[in-house]
Amino acid sequence: MELLWIQRLTCCGNTHSLLSSDKAELIFEEFNLLFHPSFSLSSEEEAVNEVLKKGKLEVLVLEGAVKKDDERIKKLCEIADYVVAVGNCAVYGNVPALGKENISGLQYRFKEKGGLLGKEFRSKKGYPVINLSGCPANPEWITGTLLKIKRGKLELDELGRPRDYYGSLTHWGCSRNEFFEWKVEAKELGKKKGCLFYHFGCRGPMTHASCNTILWNGVNSKTRAGTPCFGCTEYDFPRENLWETRQYAGIPAELPLGVSKRGYIMLSGVAKMFAPERLKDED
Ligand code: SF4
Numbered sequence: 001m002e003l004l005w006i007q008r009l010t011c012c013g014n015t016h017s018l019l020s021s022d023k024a025e026l027i028f029e030e031f032n033l034l035f036h037p038s039f040s041l042s043s044e045e046e047a048v049n050e051v052l053k054k055g056k057l058e059v060l061v062l063e064g065a066v067k068k069d070d071e072r073i074k075k076l077c078e079i080a081d082y083v084v085a086v087g088n089c090a091v092y093g094n095v096p097a098l099g100k101e102n103i104s105g106l107q108y109r110f111k112e113k114g115g116l117l118g119k120e121f122r123s124k125k126g127y128p129v130i131n132l133s134g135c136p137a138n139p140e141w142i143t144g145t146l147l148k149i150k151r152g153k154l155e156l157d158e159l160g161r162p163r164d165y166y167g168s169l170t171h172w173g174c175s176r177n178e179f180f181e182w183k184v185e186a187k188e189l190g191k192k193k194g195c196l197f198y199h200f201g202c203r204g205p206m207t208h209a210s211c212n213t214i215l216w217n218g219v220n221s222k223t224r225a226g227t228p229c230f231g232c233t234e235y236d237f238p239r240e241n242l243w244e245t246r247q248y249a250g251i252p253a254e255l256p257l258g259v260s261k262r263g264y265i266m267l268s269g270v271a272k273m274f275a276p277e278r279l280k281d282e283d
């Protein structure tokens with residue numbers, strides 16, 4: 001299967017994510033890589049001209065946000081069987097699109113559907129843009145999605161994200177869940193104990209990502225390392241004050257998905273009161 005990887009407005013973080021993975025070689029084994037800015041000797045211009053001349057492309061991967069008048073990217077998307085947007089810039093616009101109306105992701109600009117390709121875009125095989133959000137995306141999500149495309153086993157959610165990787169929350173599988181339940185807060189960043197939701201801005205309970213069930217390189221995640229989930233797979237990333245929980249009268253301004261304010265107040269008060277002493281020990 002032929003794969004063309006193009007970059008636009010990007011820090012190359014998704015390429016770095018992929019290269020730091022022991023699965024990166026799969027891309028070379030399973031795909032005929034027509035071009036990648038970090039691996040190819042030819043120029044992007046030559047590679048793209050060649051593909052456009054042929055009028056056929058199996059997989060296009062775009063890394064980075066795009067300008068809304070980027071006709072070359074549009075043409076590539078029109079002839080591709082599958083279009084994959086990798087990283088939050090390619091999906092939602094992210095940092096490059098902040099305050100710049102003419103910059104977007106491929107099929108979204110933050111929450112708004114449309115982007116460069118428009119709401120109704122479908123690739124040759126009938127898929128919307130396959131969105132691998134994240135800043136960057138976990139390398140397993142990149143390699144896994146490309147392999148699912150090759151094997152014809154792709155299932156997407158309503159935002160075009162593969163369900164296997166974005167169908168759960170970062171909160172699932174976090175090693176701090178017991179602390180969350182008993183409302184035992186971390187005393188400082190970088191420690192093993194305590195939950196980071198109550199003061200340190202953790203967005204695990206409202207972020208669709210599998211960072212704690214598919215660990216990064218099989219080893220770690222932000223919350224395991226003692227820093228909060230920043231919600232980098234969602235359309236409203238980046239946001240200000242990443243290490244702080246906005247609160248009103250001691251209640252987090254944003255509650256875990258599906259939890260009512262009343263339920264939160266009742267349960268968290270009781271939980272805090274009866275929290276086991278062993279959870280309160282210092283690291
Ligand atoms: S640190 Fe974040 S992800 Fe982990 S239990 Fe607390 S809120 Fe959930």
